[in-house]
Amino acid sequence: MTINLSSLQREIVELPIGGAVQVQASAGAGKTRVLTERIRRIRSERVREGVIGLTFTNKAADEMLERLQSLEGDTDTLWIGTIHSIAQSILEQYGHVIGLPANFQILERDQDRMEIFLQSLRDDGTNIDEYLNVDDSNEKKNRTRVIQGYMNGFSQIKREMLNEEEIAEKFSENPGIDKAYRDYQSALILSNGIDYEDIIVFAHRILLTNEWVADIYRARYKHVFVDEAQDLNKIQYEFVKAFCGEKIKSVFMVGDPDQMIYGFNGSSSEYLCSNFVRDFSPATYKLTENFRSTKAIIRAANTLKPNSQKESEFALDGCVRLTDATDEKGEAEFICNTIKQLLKLKTHDDIEGDITLQKMVVIARNRFIFDNLSKVLTEQKIEFHLRKGEHSLESSSIFGQLLDLGIRLKINPKDWVSEKKLCSLLKIESHSEWGGEKKLSEIAKDKFGLISALTGIYASLLMHIDSLDLSSPNIRKLVETFRSVLSDSSSLHNEDAFKLELELSIRELESFGTSWTRFKKLGKGETLSAFRNSSSLGQLNADVQNDGLMLSTVHTMKGLERDIVFLMGMAEGVFPDYRATIPSKIEEEKNLAFVAFTRARRWLFITYPNERTMPWGNTRRLTKSRFLEKIKSTH
Numbered sequence: 302m303t304i305n306l307s308s309l310q311r312e313i314v315e316l317p318i319g320g321a322v323q324v325q326a327s328a329g330a331g332k333t334r335v336l337t338e339r340i341r342r343i344r345s346e347r348v349r350e351g352v353i354g355l356t357f358t359n360k361a362a363d364e365m366l367e368r369l370q371s372l373e374g375d376t377d378t379l380w381i382g383t384i385h386s387i388a389q390s391i392l393e394q395y396g397h398v399i400g401l402p403a404n405f406q407i408l409e410r411d412q413d414r415m416e417i418f419l420q421s422l423r424d425d426g427t428n429i430d431e432y433l434n435v436d437d438s439n440e441k442k443n444r445t446r447v448i449q450g451y452m453n454g455f456s457q458i459k460r461e462m463l464n465e466e467e468i469a470e471k472f473s474e475n476p477g478i479d480k481a482y483r484d485y486q487s488a489l490i491l492s493n494g495i496d497y498e499d500i501i502v503f504a505h506r507i508l509l510t511n512e513w514v515a516d517i518y519r520a521r522y523k524h525v526f527v528d529e530a531q532d533l534n535k536i537q538y539e540f541v542k543a544f545c546g547e548k549i550k551s552v553f554m555v556g557d558p559d560q561m562i563y564g565f566n567g568s569s570s571e572y573l574c575s576n577f578v579r580d581f582s583p584a585t586y587k588l589t590e591n592f593r594s595t596k597a598i599i600r601a602a603n604t605l606k607p608n609s610q611k612e613s614e615f616a617l618d619g620c621v622r623l624t625d626a627t628d629e630k631g632e633a634e635f636i637c638n639t640i641k642q643l644l645k646l647k648t649h650d651d652i653e654g655d656i657t658l659q660k661m662v663v664i665a666r667n668r669f670i671f672d673n674l675s676k677v678l679t680e681q682k683i684e685f686h687l688r689k690g691e692h693s694l695e696s697s698s699i700f701g702q703l704l705d706l707g708i709r710l711k712i713n714p715k716d717w718v719s720e721k722k723l724c725s726l727l728k729i730e731s732h733s734e735w736g737g738e739k740k741l742s743e744i745a746k747d748k749f750g751l752i753s754a755l756t757g758i759y760a761s762l763l764m765h766i767d768s769l770d771l772s773s774p775n776i777r778k779l780v781e782t783f784r785s786v787l788s789d790s791s792s793l794h795n796e797d798a799f800k801l802e803l804e805l806s807i808r809e810l811e812s813f814g815t816s817w818t819r820f821k822k823l824g825k826g827e828t829l830s831a832f833r834n835s836s837s838l839g840q841l842n843a844d845v846q847n848d849g850l851m852l853s854t855v856h857t858m859k860g861l862e863r864d865i866v867f868l869m870g871m872a873e874g875v876f877p878d879y880r881a882t883i884p885s886k887i888e889e890e891k892n893l894a895f896v897a898f899t900r901a902r903r904w905l906f907i908t909y910p911n912e913r914t915m916p917w918g919n920t921r922r923l924t925k926s927r928f929l930e931k932i933k934s935t936h
């Protein structure tokens with residue numbers, strides 16, 4: 302297969318193999334194309350040398366794999382995944398060398414990590430429950446925010462690899478944080494849990510302190526690629542560096558500083574632009590030709606980031622339209638009507654093939670902006686779906702929750718957070734403060750306080766989970782058994798609530814089964830623990846049928862493109878977000894707006910309402926977003 306490459310793109314792909322390369326490329330300049338083509342070239346010339354490709358999202362990893370699908374050769378030495386999943390797999394293999402238990406579990410929910418923190422405070426004699434137990438709801442919120450502030454601090458300490466002195470300096474207004482942090486870490490370890498940041502922190506530690514482990518990987522993978530490298534944070538960058546050590550020099554990083562949108566996660570384009578240059582002395586390239594968008598869109602993007610991109614030789618004129626509406630409903634109606642007109646138009650010289658809903662997307666700064674639009678789309682019978690983020694939805698039926706909690710407990714009996722939740726769901730006494738003693742089958746024999754026609758099924762579910770073989774669980778049998786048990790229960794009651802709960806239980810059981818099938822198909826492992834951790838990292842989300850018009854936040858639209866883009870809610874306070882008050886935050890909002898504009902291939906419709914209804918009923922005047930100051934509608 303031959304792929305079009307510009308002469309500069311080709312030059313990068315053809316660079317001698319072995320050295321480091323940095324590519325800074327603007328939106329639509331073909332970053333992903335250059336990266337995958339270079340991997341293809343290395344794979345064809347150095348058949349035996351493994352390649353590792355690091356991305357930030359599972360979607361990006363899947364897309365890269367798809368583009369490389371036709372590659373010949375040993376696929377065992379092509380390892381494409383998110384930084385987290387690759388680090389996690391190092392932990393699964395070699396966690397023991399730094400004392401990590403084999404059944405460690407990723408605590409992906411904020412709420413679970415918070416529970417661990419609260420317990421560590423209780424153990425330290427702090428009466429945290431009394432502190433949080435206040436009647437005044439505002440005060441309660443404030444106090445919860447204080448606790449959340451600590452949790453954010455812990456993440457920052459890990460991400461930025463702060464030592465004691467640096468912690469004292471950074472958190473000078475909160476001198477207790479260092480001790481709270483150490484207590485939190487001990488409590489996490491006691492429950493065999495690790496949090497997201499720990500995945501990278503621990504993998505980094507393994508590679509740094511055990512050269513022999515790092516050498517095993519380095520013997521296999523000789524070339525490292527990092528996509529969207531503008532989003533690296535410190536620990537992630539250091540992880541890549543530790544992976545390479547002195548032996549791997551062939552490191553290819555590509556990114557666009559104008560699209561750095563994860564500042565809240567400690568990301569900084571400095572790692573791509575400065576640290577990488579300092580540590581690896583790469584050949585450096587800049588790609589500015591935008592192959593994706595029409596002239597009108599490139600002009601609009603350049604109003605935000607002057608001279609960031611050039612039109613490609615073949616760029617069409619395209620169009621950008623700015624429209625305001627009286628209120629949010631008016632804005633939603635305008636979008637719906639325009640969509641209908643476009644569909645009626647059927648074809649246009651600017652668009653290849655028919656104009657369809659699949660060629661369009663509506664983007665907004667946050668998902669709440671879609672409320673009015675969703676209503677109007679439903680009324681007008683226009684099919685749509687909201688693009689989901691990376692993380693799987695939590696179960697909501699009791700059966701689904703028990704399945705999840707039961708499996709967590711089966712893997713890790715020390716997981717007292719799950720035990721507490723499971724007991725509270727079944728309305729039984731928690732066995733002990735710290736859990737870990739009671740087996741699921743014993744819990745199943747308890748007299749549940751939960752009144753439901755399904756309690757017998759819940760008990761047998763726990764027994765069944767308890768009997769699973771940890772190293773090779775028969776999940777298919779579990780799913781089949783309970784699908785038929787649940788289906789047979791439909792005649793037990795006629796109430797709507799019961800039927801709905803039953804339906805949801807079956808759906809959640811089936812999606813659990815689908816995740817297992819995906820886990821096996823992707824060859825992610827055999828054990829129950831690997832299955833759960835893979836699921837925590839969002840690697841097993843089923844490819845849901847996404848029909849009709851896509852609605853997406855800017856963050857979930859990153860890296861994607863559509864012929865026709867609607868960007869709605871472009872008013873001050875919404876975009877930029879009202880919380881962005883300092884210059885660096887405003888700059889990041891501008892990067893987000895830049896990402897939003899540049900998702901469009903042909904036409905961009907930007908809208909904003911002049912008035913907004915607040916949740917308590919009042920209305921508020923809105924003004925046009927500062928990011929539209931220099932935008933002029935084209936016709």
Ligand SMILES: Nc1ncnc2c1ncn2[C@@H]1O[C@H](COP(=O)(O)OP(=O)(O)OP(=O)(O)O)[C@@H](O)[C@H]1O
Binds near residue numbers: 307560860861899
């Ligand atoms: N040399 C080329 N000739 C024609 N089209 C190209 C060329 N290079 C890239 N493209 C097309 O331009 C679009 C953008 O490419 P790609 O997605 O690789 O860019 P990107 O730099 O990763 O974009 P972004 O960062 O904005 O998501 C794609 O539709 C791609 O097929």
